[in-house]
Amino acid sequence: MAMAHAQRHPRPRHPWIALTAAAALTAGSMLVLAPQSSAGASVREGANQDVDVEKSPGAVRAPAGSPVAVNGQLELCATRLCNAQGKAVQLKGMSTHGTQWYEQCLTNGSLDALARDWQADVLRVSTYVQEDGYETDPAKFTRIAQRVIDQAVARGMYAIIDWHMLSPGDPNENTQLAKRFFTEMAKKYANQPNVFYEIANEPSGVEWSEIKSYAEEIIPVIRRYDPDGIVLVGTRAWSSLGVSEGSDESEVVDDPVDADNIMYTFHFYAADHDDAYLRTLSRAADEIPMFVTEFGTQKASGDGGNNFTMSQKYIDLMKQKNISWTNWNYSDDSRSGAVFKPGTCDGDKWTGTGVLKPAGVWIRERIKA
Numbered sequence: 001m002a003m004a005h006a007q008r009h010p011r012p013r014h015p016w017i018a019l020t021a022a023a024a025l026t027a028g029s030m031l032v033l034a035p036q037s038s039a040g041a042s043v044r045e046g047a048n049q050d051v052d053v054e055k056s057p058g059a060v061r062a063p064a065g066s067p068v069a070v071n072g073q074l075e076l077c078a079t080r081l082c083n084a085q086g087k088a089v090q091l092k093g094m095s096t097h098g099t100q101w102y103e104q105c106l107t108n109g110s111l112d113a114l115a116r117d118w119q120a121d122v123l124r125v126s127t128y129v130q131e132d133g134y135e136t137d138p139a140k141f142t143r144i145a146q147r148v149i150d151q152a153v154a155r156g157m158y159a160i161i162d163w164h165m166l167s168p169g170d171p172n173e174n175t176q177l178a179k180r181f182f183t184e185m186a187k188k189y190a191n192q193p194n195v196f197y198e199i200a201n202e203p204s205g206v207e208w209s210e211i212k213s214y215a216e217e218i219i220p221v222i223r224r225y226d227p228d229g230i231v232l233v234g235t236r237a238w239s240s241l242g243v244s245e246g247s248d249e250s251e252v253v254d255d256p257v258d259a260d261n262i263m264y265t266f267h268f269y270a271a272d273h274d275d276a277y278l279r280t281l282s283r284a285a286d287e288i289p290m291f292v293t294e295f296g297t298q299k300a301s302g303d304g305g306n307n308f309t310m311s312q313k314y315i316d317l318m319k320q321k322n323i324s325w326t327n328w329n330y331s332d333d334s335r336s337g338a339v340f341k342p343g344t345c346d347g348d349k350w351t352g353t354g355v356l357k358p359a360g361v362w363i364r365e366r367i368k369a
């Protein structure tokens with residue numbers, strides 16, 4: 001699948017993109033040839049072949065020049081996300097909407113647009129647990145998530161496997177389902193360097209200690225099959241690091257999850273979440289690894305007017321501190337935060353700005369930047 005896809009790519013613009021990731025990993029002197037500033041956004045347009053990417057115990061294929069070919073298996077170095085060469089990277093991309101509602105927005109065409117036109121490094125695939133999601137048909141929603149993740153993998157993007165628990169807000173209410181889901185995911189993706197496991201989208205109404213114990217129950221389930229996959233842990237009060245329930249990052253900093261190679265998530269909606277939230281994220285990122293797996297330029301409803309001024313402050317902070325991010329969401333839902341104009345997902349035109357709402361135009365520019 002990756003091969004077939006890659007053959008449609010244009011000829012390399014730069015001779016050095018033929019450098020394979022495997023060669024890059026072994027030939028230190030050649031590393032200077034590869035762009036090091038971001039997750040490889042500037043090289044992927046030229047991809048025209050697959051290359052080997054190391055992932056213990058073997059190697060997998062990824063399109064040359066793609067984010068995964070350039071950066072390989074990621075890992076944590078202190079509080080930063082680093083690539084296989086030990087260099088800090090910032091991944092930027094989009095989150096899907098709930099796949100129970102907007103699977104039709106996740107096609108070969110739309111994912112080509114995300115990888116090539118938007119030049120995204122990462123796709124977050126949101127499997128809701130409730131609201132007609134996973135709990136109604138685990139096999140079906142596992143199949144959908146794997147189908148979409150496989151398409152991201154074929155394009156050399158990273159993928160976040162998002163267990164989109166939202167209501168009820170206690171992740172422990174879904175522990176058995178979560179174990180089933182993540183066992184199947186970790187088994188399937190154990191040899192892929194592409195995936196992150198996001199084990200709890202947005203806990204709410206529950207103490208950090210409860211989230212932490214949930215994480216310490218789920219992480220070994222994943223690690224049994226995928227020992228070096230990075231796990232993303234939601235934080236208290238809709239992944240606000242506690243701020244939306246009157247707390248702050250100190251509860252996590254003082255009592256971190258007992259596991260390696262994990263990051264914590266922070267979500268914000270810029271028209272609601274102002275400088276107090278921004279400062280919390282900034283402080284936290286100096287102490288613990290942070291990944292913004294969801295944000296919007298509008299209100300927390302995902303709708304209403306965009307606050308691009310506040311959004312830019314977050315974008316600047318995240319760039320400065322190498323905080324990776326995925327924006328909510330890659331669908332044509334009528335709300336302002338869904339990037340496509342309504343009806344787009346019924347057609348086959350995905351590229352450019354004509355199909356986008358204002359938030360989509362704005363976020364595409366920032367992913368491409």
Ligand code: IDC
Nearest residue numbers: 131166201202238269294300301302328333
């Ligand atoms: C919203 C969706 C909307 C859906 C609602 C409830 O846009 O269509 O009806 O969820 O499922 C979050 C959540 C995310 C929300 C989003 C916007 O993680 O599921 O999506 N949001 O409200 N946290 C803060 C905002």
